[in-house]
Amino acid sequence: MVDSVLTKIGADMSQNRQKNLEFNTNRRISFEQVFYTILLFGFASLLVLAPNSAQAAAISNTKALKTQTYVLKSSLDKMSTKDTAILDWRTQEFELTFDLPANDWYENLDLFLSAYPEGRVAQGTPLLISYNGTKPVPIYGRASRFDAHIRMDTSRIRLSGNSIKISYQTPRNADCLTPDDGQWILDLSRSKLVAKARTKNRDMQIIEIEQRMAHAMTAPKRVSITAKGNNKLAYEALAAQGIAQRMSFVPEFKLNSGLSDMEFIIGTHDDIRSILSKKSILMVSGARVLIDDRRKPTVVLTAETEAQVLELTRAFATYHLPTARRSSISLNEFYSGQKFAHGKILDAKVYKLSDIGTPVITPSWRPDPASITFNVADPQAVSGLLTLKILSSKGINANSRLSVKLNDQSIGFTHLDKTSKLVSFAIKPGQFSATGNILSFEPEILPDPSAPICQSQQNIPTILVDNTSKLSLTTARLSFGTNLNRLAASGAPFDNDSTLVLTARSEQDKRSTLQLLGYAAQQFGPKWSNANYVSALPATENLDQNILVIGPNPITDTALYFAAPSALKLALGKKVLSIPKNNINARSDQFASNNAVQTFSIAARQDRGARLQSGGIAALFPSPFANGRMIGIISSDRPETFTNSVKSITSNNYWNSLQGSVARWDTNTILMAQMATPLPASFGLAKPTATKAMPKFIAATQSWFASLSMGKLSMGKPKIASSDQTIQSPAGLQTATFEKKAWNLSTTQFYVPTMAQIKLKGQQTSRDLKSWWGEASTQAFETKLVKQWWYDITHNRVASFLLIVFFAFFVAALCSPMRTRKK
Structure with a gap:
């Protein structure tokens, strides 16, 4: 027994020695492996890093970049251009299509959806969500408002053509949705699309610059x-x-x-x-x-x-x-690329609707409104007539209608009781805006009551606005070149031959100036891209051009100050403008706000008298430096308020309310401080020279009347000099005979002006006479009005004949009493 125990102990000791030997051997092997592994790793590092170091020394273009991880997000209303989407029996599905920036890898894509029900929505009926053709995922709202978080399948992410479909599932044991099933409203303004991305290890490409700037998630x-x-x-x-x-x-x-x-x-x-x-x-x-x-x-x-x-x-x-x-x-x-274009600028004439834009109404029982956008050069003076040819499919309830709106204001509607219909809508003056006019077509389609709902869903109606539709614009009154709404609509009169004076000195004012220039470019495109940009008025020899001054302290030149309108001088003199009660130029519909409550409060304040606080100012008036040129100013009455003034004027409501020769605004109100006035008669006319300029008949007549007033009549009649002769002195004038020409009265074409032309001509003549009488434009009266009068007479044979008869009768009547006395 003892031997057996010793034998067992010896065996155990032998096994322990063997295990210790194996452990030491393994430990020795592991140390060797670690040593050689470190050595090999060092050689590999040298092999890898040595070429990169050589490339870095040679300034290589393949510099390695560390990838960045960041989050991109955007609300769905910015990606779909509407705030809500309705799901019911009319529109059972909503689809959101979008692209993703190409310079990124996408790790996650999440949808945060907000929705609420209206009507009797079944609790067990879900909404189905599908991304790029994946199997729909049900979302059970339990007939109450919900906010859901859905993670999309990353394997389905693509750079372009992404699609998210949200549909209202048909209830169980039902063939289709009916009006009794209520509706789900998707709150797109509260819904978001969030992506977790990391940059690609490469340089950005040119094609990706505009994609990134225009995308709602990466702008x-x-x-x-x-x-x-x-x-x-x-x-x-x-x-x-x-x-x-x-x-x-x-x-x-x-x-x-x-x-x-x-x-x-x-x-x-x-x-x-x-x-x-x-x-x-x-x-x-x-x-x-x-x-x-x-x-x-x-x-x-x-x-x-x-x-x-x-x-x-x-x-x-x-x-x-x-x-x-x-x-x-x-x-x-x-x-070789495409030029920027921002809306068509319309003048007073007839346009085909297809030349302005194409309103496309999607076939559906609840189609989205179709719209076209345009600018109007003179919105306050223009009225319009919209003529539409509407085509619609059969099976539509006769009570269905198509509403037409201009800038969210209804201009009329028509019932879709015929498959083809021609209708007209009048647009009153003042309904147009300078920029961003939106003419929208909103169908309201009802099903045929005699047809089952499920059958109606299979027959989707179609509405078409035909290409023969047209928009006719006419001017209701005279349009003046000093009206600011022309500047707001098209940037006129400032174009290639113009100078923009940017007076900002502080960094904050400079940033505000850039914001104003960027906003103006969004309204009417690259109108100012070829203008000259300076920080002060040009030298005297370079003042023969249109000049627009933007920034604080706009007027530093004495001549410019004296030529400025009185309302501009009043504003720059730090005067607070008082709005008198019932002032025709400060009506509530001329304020910037479209909010009914705010408009009512402004109108109530106007009735008891109001005061416009310190703020922005804009003006447009003839240049004192050169004939036929204009001066424009966008500034503030105090230098310290320029930044706040730019924030206000770069909103659509304020910008489209610019009118008159001078406009002023603060944070609550914008109004016309001075009405636009007609340009002087001499505007744009060349100055007369010694050898040319003044008609010879006018010069001779002036000298003749001057000699009569001095009592020294040295000639019989004023001489009509030829066009190639210079103006002669009164002493050199001699009696000349008129050249006879053949005249066939039967072939004479009589011209009868219209009443509108006579009225406009009379108004212009009245203004010229007043200007001449006040000694403000005597030269213009002589060189323009009389010249035009003489030109009209000499080019009308009937008028010339009648004038000769009148002179003959006058001379005969003048001489006959003298003969009687002699007898």
């Missing part, structure tokens, strides 16, 4: 502009216009590098080389748009000379970027 809210060089002011102004035209809103502009979502760097190679991260991009020649290697998107506009940079910046403010899948484009590629 930069803050944009910095870093400009260098002598044309820095023009670079900043043009870049702001080009940026705003590529976006749906005007971003907050920053000057120089700072906290921003996107940056633009503009200047010559030498000026911007020190601020670039990737200086190798300057190795190219010519004017080019480049992408810099930074953590945020950075666009570079550069060239060798400042003239090339200025031309490149003007092209950036005028044309879309080409769809190039590379990080560099040249200046010539801009000119």
Whole structure:
């Protein structure tokens, strides 16, 4: 027994020694493995890092970037252009289509949906959600308001053509939805689409710049502009216009590098080389748009000379970027692209509706409103007649109707009781706006009561506005060139041959100026992209052009101050404007607010007298520096209020309320401070010279009457000089005989003016006479009115004949008493 125990103990000790030996062997092997692994890793690191170091020393273009992870989000109303979507028997499905920025990898895509029921919605009936053709996911709202979070299938994410479908499921044991099933209302303003993304390890491409700026999820809210060089002011102004035209809103502009979502760097190679991260991009020649290697998107506009940079910046403010899948484009590629276009500007004439826009009404029992957008050059003086040819399918209830609205105000409706119908709607003066007029067509379709609901859902109705429809615009009164609504609608009269004087000095005022320029570009496009940009009035020899002054302290020139309208002088004199009771120029419908409560409060305040506080001011008047030129001013009555004034005027309500020769506004009110007045008769006429200018008949007649008043009549009749002769002195005038011409009275065509032409001619003549009598425009009266009168007579044979008969009768009557006395 003892032997057996010892034998067992010995065996156990032998096993323990064997385990210790194995452990030591394994430990020795593991140490060797770790040592050789470290050694091999070191050699591998040298092999990998050595080529990259060599490339870095040679300034390579393939610099590795660290990927960034960030969150993109947007509310659904910004992606679908409407606030709510209704799901019921008429429209059982809502589809949201969208694209995603191409410069990112997407890890997650989440939908946050908010909805609420109306009517008798069944508790067990769900909403179905499908993403890019996946199996629908049911959401049970339990017949009450809910907020749901749905994560989309990441394997289905694509860069373009994404689709989210939300549908109202048909209840169990039912063939279709009926009006008794109520409706679900999707609150798109409270719903969001959120994406978690990370940047791709490559440079951004040119095609992705406008995609990022226009997309609701990636549009930069803050944009910095870093400009260098002598044309820095023009670079900043043009870049702001080009940026705003590529976006749906005007971003907050920053000057120089700072906290921003996107940056633009503009200047010559030498000026911007020190601020670039990737200086190798300057190795190219010519004017080019480049992408810099930074953590945020950075666009570079550069060239060798400042003239090339200025031309490149003007092209950036005028044309879309080409769809190039590379990080560099040249200046010539801009000119082959599409030019910015923002709404058609309508004048007083007849337009085909298809020339303005195409209203497309989607076939459905609840179609979305179709609309067209346009600007009107003179909205206060224009009235319209809209003539529509409407085609509709059969099976529609005769009580269905099509409503027509202009700027959310109804101008009429018609019942869809015929398959083809021609109707007309009158538009009164004042219903148009300067910019952003929206003419919308809103169908309200009812089913045939004799047909079952399920059968009606299979026969989807169609409504079409025919291409022969037209919009006729006419002017109800005279239109004056000093009216600010023309500036608001089209930027007129400031165009290529104009100068914009930007007087801002502080950084805050400069940012506000850029915001105003960007907003104006969104309203009427690149009208000011070829203008000159300066910080003060040009020299005397360069004042023969239209000048628009933007910024605080707009008037520093004495001649400009004396030529300004009285209301502008009053505002710049720090006077608070009092609105008298029942002032015709301060009616409640001329205020900026569209809110009924606010309009009522303003009207009530107007009735008891109100005071316009310190704020913004805009004016348009003839230039004192050059004949036929205009001066425009957008400023504030106090320099410290310029920023707040720009915030107010860059809203659609305020901008479209600009009218008259002078307009003033504060944070609550905008009104016309001075009515637009007709331009003087001499406006736009060339100044008379010594050898040309004044008609010879007028000069001779003046000399003749002058000699009569002095009692020295040295001639018998005033001489009618030929057109190629110079004006002779009174002493050199001699009696001339009239040249006889053949005259066939039977072939004479008589011209009978219309009553409207006679009325307008009489009004213009009355204004000219008043101006001449007040010694304000004597020269204009002589050179324009009499010249036009003589031209009309000499080119009308009947009038000439009657004038000769009148003179003959007058001379005979004058001489006959003298003969009687002699006898």
